[in-house]
Amino acid sequence: MDDLMPDQDLNRDQIIRLLSADGVHEKEQIFSRACEIKKVHTGEKIVVRGLIELSNICRKNCLYCGVRKENHSVHRYEIPDAEVLEVVKKAMEEGYTSLVIQSGERTDQVFIHRIERLLRKIQVMTGHGMRITLSCGEQSPETYRRWADSGAHRYLLRIETTNRDLFRSIHPRDGSHLYDSRIRALQDLKEAGYLVGTGVMIGLPGQTIEDLANDLLFIKDFSIDMVGMGPYIEHEKTPLFAERDRLWPAEKRLEKSLLMIAVLRLLMKNINIASSTALDVLSPKGRAMAFHAGANVLMPNITPVRYREDYLIYQGKPVLLEATELITRISSELPDGSRIDLADWGDSRRSSMPAFC
Numbered sequence: 309m310d311d312l313m314p315d316q317d318l319n320r321d322q323i324i325r326l327l328s329a330d331g332v333h334e335k336e337q338i339f340s341r342a343c344e345i346k347k348v349h350t351g352e353k354i355v356v357r358g359l360i361e362l363s364n365i366c367r368k369n370c371l372y373c374g375v376r377k378e379n380h381s382v383h384r385y386e387i388p389d390a391e392v393l394e395v396v397k398k399a400m401e402e403g404y405t406s407l408v409i410q411s412g413e414r415t416d417q418v419f420i421h422r423i424e425r426l427l428r429k430i431q432v433m434t435g436h437g438m439r440i441t442l443s444c445g446e447q448s449p450e451t452y453r454r455w456a457d458s459g460a461h462r463y464l465l466r467i468e469t470t471n472r473d474l475f476r477s478i479h480p481r482d483g484s485h486l487y488d489s490r491i492r493a494l495q496d497l498k499e500a501g502y503l504v505g506t507g508v509m510i511g512l513p514g515q516t517i518e519d520l521a522n523d524l525l526f527i528k529d530f531s532i533d534m535v536g537m538g539p540y541i542e543h544e545k546t547p548l549f550a551e552r553d554r555l556w557p558a559e560k561r562l563e564k565s566l567l568m569i570a571v572l573r574l575l576m577k578n579i580n581i582a583s584s585t586a587l588d589v590l591s592p593k594g595r596a597m598a599f600h601a602g603a604n605v606l607m608p609n610i611t612p613v614r615y616r617e618d619y620l621i622y623q624g625k626p627v628l629l630e631a632t633e634l635i636t637r638i639s640s641e642l643p644d645g646s647r648i649d650l651a652d653w654g655d656s657r658r659s660s661m662p663a664f665c
């Protein structure tokens with residue numbers, strides 16, 4: 309396995325071989341190499357970003373997502389500004405310096421203004437001490453610029469899969485869920501000056517190891533700053549649930565998700581890689597395992613508990629776990645020497661390098 313982990317770039321065949329690793333010893337070797345590289349290139353700190361699920365109102369109908377527009381059994385909500393500010397104030401008092409504001413996708417002016425206003429209020433309230441990541445879907449270049457001007461630093465928009473046929477098969481064919489639009493949006497985000505994050509779902513029906521290798525190469529070529537990727541988890545009130553017999557078993561989805569994190573760390577040594585919440589659905593220690601495989605970002609949910617049941621993008625999502633409880637638990641399960649650091653903004657070393665690096 310050592311010859312598969314050279315210091316120089318891995319090629320596609322090598323990536324496929326690493327992602328196909330099956331033996332316990334082989335996988336352990338890959339995880340421990342990724343973990344070593346993480347320590348050298350990003351340090352011992354685990355960066356924390358508090359996640360606020362602002363609203364589940366969405367104009368889209370992604371076939372995998374529990375809050376898709378046509379799931380009429382979902383109670384729709386929007387957390388009012390005052391309540392969001394209370395959450396931010398509490399987070400600040402607890403030492404958080406980085407937040408993610410996530411929402412269903414809306415492109416109406418009311419929503420665009422609302423996000424703009426909210427970002428400005430948060431920046432004023434925190435004395436510009438809070439790094440804000442947005443994850444509010446595909447928007448126009450102008451909207452991205454306005455939100456950046458109002459105080460958003462980073463933007464997370466997953467490509468979901470780089471296999472165009474697979475992308476088509478998990479989205480409705482209605483002209484508003486297009487692969488090319490997603491690519492365009494990622495480019496627009498870069499041009500608007502964001503630190504851009506993307507990611508994919510792992511274990512989609514029909515997805516292959518070759519697809520996953522291509523996903524990693526896409527992420528590398530796109531020169532992404534942070535990555536949030538995790539297993540696909542089914543939701544019975546979505547059209548993709550009908551394909552559940554084609555899914556890899558939970559254990560394999562977990563294993564491939566961890567290998568994706570590890571191989572990405574071998575490919576991109578200094579970027580931010582999140583340990584996704586969905587990992588905990590497949591194993592009680594799923595998120596902790598990701599830190600042993602090369603992840604360096606934890607995103608505890610700090611949304612008020614009463615909204616969380618309504619942001620059920622997949623079944624089994626942990627909705628009752630308090631952020632402090634999660635941090636305590638994960639802290640005791642980290643690799644030796646690693647520690648959680650709320651005070652670090654978590655700008656990846658890549659993002660602080662001069663543009664020519």
Ligand code: SAM
Nearest residue numbers: 372373411412413443445466539540541621622
């Ligand atoms: N609406 C925004 C968007 O789509 O970018 C942000 C919120 S959306 C819920 C965030 C991510 O959730 C998506 O990019 C998708 O990868 C993930 N997601 C949705 N349904 C999922 C599922 N069933 N299993 C795993 N991840 C899922």
Ligand code: SF4
Nearest residue numbers: 366368370373376412
């Ligand atoms: Fe809406 Fe995002 Fe879910 Fe798609 S993944 S339905 S855009 S919340």
